[in-house]
Amino acid sequence: MLLYGSHKQDHLYADALRRAATRFGGQIVAEKEFKDTGTARRTDTGATQIQQQISVFTQDLPEHDVVLVADESEVFGTYVPYRTWTPRLVAGTAGLVASSWHPASEQWGGIQMQSRFLKTTSRRMLSKDMSAWTAVRAVGEATTRTKGDDAKKISDYMRSDDFSVAAFKGQKLTFRKWNLQLRQPILLGDTKSVVSTSPQEGYLHQVSELDTLGVDQPETKCALK
Amino acid sequence: MQKRACAFAILAAGLTASPASAYTAYVSNEKDNTMTVVDTATMQVVKTVEVGQRPRGITISHDGKFVYLCASDDDTVQIIDTATLEIVGTLPSGPDPELFVLSPDGKTLYVANEDDNLVTAIDVESKQVLAEIPVGVEPEGMGVSPDGKTMVNTSETTSMAHFIDTGTHEVTDNVLVDTRPRFADFKPDGTQVWVSAEVGGTVSVIDNAKREVVKKIQFAIQGLRAETIQPVGIAISADGKKAYVALGPANHVAVINTDTYEVEKYILVGQRVWHLAFTPDQKTLITTNGNSNDITFIDTATDEPVQSLTVGQQPWGVVISPK
Numbered sequence: 001m002l003l004y005g006s007h008k009q010d011h012l013y014a015d016a017l018r019r020a021a022t023r024f025g026g027q028i029v030a031e032k033e034f035k036d037t038g039t040a041r042r043t044d045t046g047a048t049q050i051q052q053q054i055s056v057f058t059q060d061l062p063e064h065d066v067v068l069v070a071d072e073s074e075v076f077g078t079y080v081p082y083r084t085w086t087p088r089l090v091a092g093t094a095g096l097v098a099s100s101w102h103p104a105s106e107q108w109g110g111i112q113m114q115s116r117f118l119k120t121t122s123r124r125m126l127s128k129d130m131s132a133w134t135a136v137r138a139v140g141e142a143t144t145r146t147k148g149d150d151a152k153k154i155s156d157y158m159r160s161d162d163f164s165v166a167a168f169k170g171q172k173l174t175f176r177k178w179n180l181q182l183r184q185p186i187l188l189g190d191t192k193s194v195v196s197t198s199p200q201e202g203y204l205h206q207v208s209e210l211d212t213l214g215v216d217q218p219e220t221k222c223a224l225k
Numbered sequence: 226m227q228k229r230a231c232a233f234a235i236l237a238a239g240l241t242a243s244p245a246s247a248y249t250a251y252v253s254n255e256k257d258n259t260m261t262v263v264d265t266a267t268m269q270v271v272k273t274v275e276v277g278q279r280p281r282g283i284t285i286s287h288d289g290k291f292v293y294l295c296a297s298d299d300d301t302v303q304i305i306d307t308a309t310l311e312i313v314g315t316l317p318s319g320p321d322p323e324l325f326v327l328s329p330d331g332k333t334l335y336v337a338n339e340d341d342n343l344v345t346a347i348d349v350e351s352k353q354v355l356a357e358i359p360v361g362v363e364p365e366g367m368g369v370s371p372d373g374k375t376m377v378n379t380s381e382t383t384s385m386a387h388f389i390d391t392g393t394h395e396v397t398d399n400v401l402v403d404t405r406p407r408f409a410d411f412k413p414d415g416t417q418v419w420v421s422a423e424v425g426g427t428v429s430v431i432d433n434a435k436r437e438v439v440k441k442i443q444f445a446i447q448g449l450r451a452e453t454i455q456p457v458g459i460a461i462s463a464d465g466k467k468a469y470v471a472l473g474p475a476n477h478v479a480v481i482n483t484d485t486y487e488v489e490k491y492i493l494v495g496q497r498v499w500h501l502a503f504t505p506d507q508k509t510l511i512t513t514n515g516n517s518n519d520i521t522f523i524d525t526a527t528d529e530p531v532q533s534l535t536v537g538q539q540p541w542g543v544v545i546s547p548k
Contacts, residue, residue: 109381109405112339112363144384144401166382166404166424171452209450 001061001088002031003080004070014070017092021068024203029062036075050076054083061085068092095190098198101130102189107197110168134167134182141165170197176211179222183210248504249307249546250511251292252520253280254537260294261536262310265504265511265545268522268532274310277303282324283542286349287331292544293349295322295336302336302347307546316352319345324408324542326367326376328391335376335391337364344378344387346394356394360387368409368418370433377418379406386420386429388436398436402429408500410459410468412483419468421456428456428470430486440486442470449475458500462525463507469523471498471512478512480528490528494521502543513540 004014014031021028034057054076058067067084069092071077077094089095103124106114113133117125125133142154142163157163159180164172173184188196199205203212211217247266253276254261260280262272277296284293285307292305295318302316302325318325318336322345325336333355336345342362346355361380368377369391376389379402386409388398403425410419411433418431430440444454455473461483462468468481474497480490495514502511503525510523518538522531 109363115340141384141404164404164425166384171455172404172424172426208452210452 001058001064001067002028002070003058003067003077004031004033005073005075005077006033006035007073007075009072010070013072013093017068017070028068029064032057032061034071034076036073051079051083054079055085058083058085064088066091067095069094096188096195097190098186098188099127100184100186101125101127102187102194104189104193105168105187107194108168108170113168130167134165134173137167138163138165171210174208176217178217178220178224180224181214183208185210186213246504246506246508248506248548250502250504250520251283251285251305251307251544251546252513252536252540253283253294253542254539255279255281255515255541256538259537260292260305261540263511263520263534263536265509265522268534270534270536272310273537274305276305276312277301281541282322282336283544284325284327284334285544285546286327287547289546289548293325293327293334295325297321297323297339302334314352316347316349317345317354318347319343319354319357324365324367326369328369329371329373333391335367335369335378335389337367337378339363339365339381342380344376344389346391358389358394358396360389360396361385361399366406366408366420368411370411370418371413371415375433377409377411377420379409379420381405381407381423384422384425386418386431400429400431400436400438402431402438403427403441407457408459410461412461413463413465419459419461421459421470423455423457423473426451426454426456428459428468428481442481442486442488444470444472444475444479444488444491446472446475446477446491449477458498458512460501460503460510462503467525469501469510471501473497473499474516476514478510478523492523492528492530494523494530495519495533499540500542502545504545505547511543511545513543515539515541 004010066089069077069080071093081090081095142157146153146157164174169185186198199209199212205212250263252261260274260276264271278298282295294303296303300320302318303312304314306313319338321340322336323339334347344358360378361383363381364378366379376391378387386400387396390397402420403422405424406420407423408421420429428442429438432439454475456470457473458471460469470479477491479488494512496516499513499515512521519533519535521533524531
């Protein structure tokens with residue numbers, strides 16, 4: 001079951017879910033768009049009552065195992081867990097969420113990183129914080145390895161086969177040659193804890209199991225110039 | 226009575242087949258806050274001792290009388306009397322002690338404080354802090370030269386081996402190694418330091434005189450992806466000829482010829498093999514396998530695993546009594 005929002009980014013997220021379902025053999029039995037009609041259109045009392053509409057919104061759906069939510073704009077998605085007409089697992093932008101970091105990740109030395117971040121900022125570390133840290137750390141790593149501050153050398157090294165960076169995810173992270181996207185494990189978590197880390201065991205790949213995630217080289221038209 | 230005689234006969238037969246001397250091994254179990262005491266001859270658990278929270282680094286006084294244990298989440302090093310197996314004291318380790326090394330004269334304990342980017346030197350006798358030495362980010366691996374003059378600390382996030390002069394407590398050299406260095410071990414002749422890099426997947430051999438990497442050892446196990454090979458613990462034999470490297474989630478121990486730097490064998494042990502220790506007679510090597518909650522005994526003559534033994538939850542470190 002796929003529920004998606006009406007904004008552009010929601011449609012893009014829904015596309016990604018459809019693509020992943022096809023790729024991993026999942027079947028989307030039905031789809032439904034939740035239209036963002038502004039505050040007071042759906043109910044007299046406005047957007048604050050959206051949570052009460054979720055049960056009705058999910059009432060006439062065919063039998064399904066999991067509800068996938070694509071609502072990057074957060075118009076309705078966060079209200080979906082616990083409010084579906086039939087009790088089902090929720091994943092996507094709500095429920096079980098895939099992200100590059102999770103505030104509760106403590107594995108692979110992550111607890112040290114979390115403690116340091118908490119001490120410095122008085123809050124837990126989010127995905128965007130981790131992305132920023134990893135970006136700076138990648139440049140730092142290349143600077144140390146090339147033993148200097150020559151921007152060209154640093155940039156070349158980061159694109160070379162020798163480059164890797166450690167970011168508390170249990171294995172080295174590298175860049176995908178065809179688009180320079182960071183090749184990294186993805187954490188699956190709910191609001192409080194990390195549930196699992198992908199790639200899931202058993203999904204094999206001829207180059208790197210990390211390339212079972214996202215768009216792989218043979219599937220893309222991207223070619224770095 | 227008859228039963229006992231029979232059991233004795235089996236034991237005696239076992240002893241003739243493999244003349245292992247009886248030593249005591251101590252295993253720290255990170256997850257259930259215990260230390261398992263193991264008889265290395267019978268390969269059986271003798272006792273399980275409750276210790277502080279998140280016990281990791283473990284070592285023993287040179288006379289075998291006291292075990293020192295990093296109780297990481299209690300921010301202390303516990304002293305355990307090996308005769309009574311009771312905690313008889315603590316050492317002021319500083320916060321989050323993870324791994325440490327005892328000086329060859331047995332007087333100083335050097336502790337890595339993972340959260341504070343420090344190495345703390347503690348006088349074991351007076352229980353006083355002698356020095357706090359700033360090092361790289363997330364210090365972990367600790368090695369000391371056989372002459373006691375040089376200490377090496379590795380910092381996980383800085384990816385360096387820091388050489389510290391134990392006389393002045395100053396960092397004299399920083400050697401860049403591969404990503405996330407976890408452990409440092411000196412060769413018995415003091416000429417080299419071997420440093421494992423968990424995420425980098427290599428072992429760097431550093432010349433102690435030149436203070437530079439002279440060899441980088443890579444690993445490859447058929448059927449396993451490169452990412453799963455994560456070297457952590459290192460044990461170099463007393464004659465300096467063989468180095469054993471625990472490869473973490475690869476569940477294997479690599480046996481390396483220290484002359485050629487070739488990996489001669491991969492020994493399958495338990496899951497997430499972390500640290501290792503030799504018995505004093507060098508005939509047996511014991512590995513801790515964190516995810517399968519057991520330890521493996523390896524016969525160093527054949528480099529075959531002999532037996533695995535269930536200990537506590539997530540065994541981390543192991544040390545064996547000198548007697």
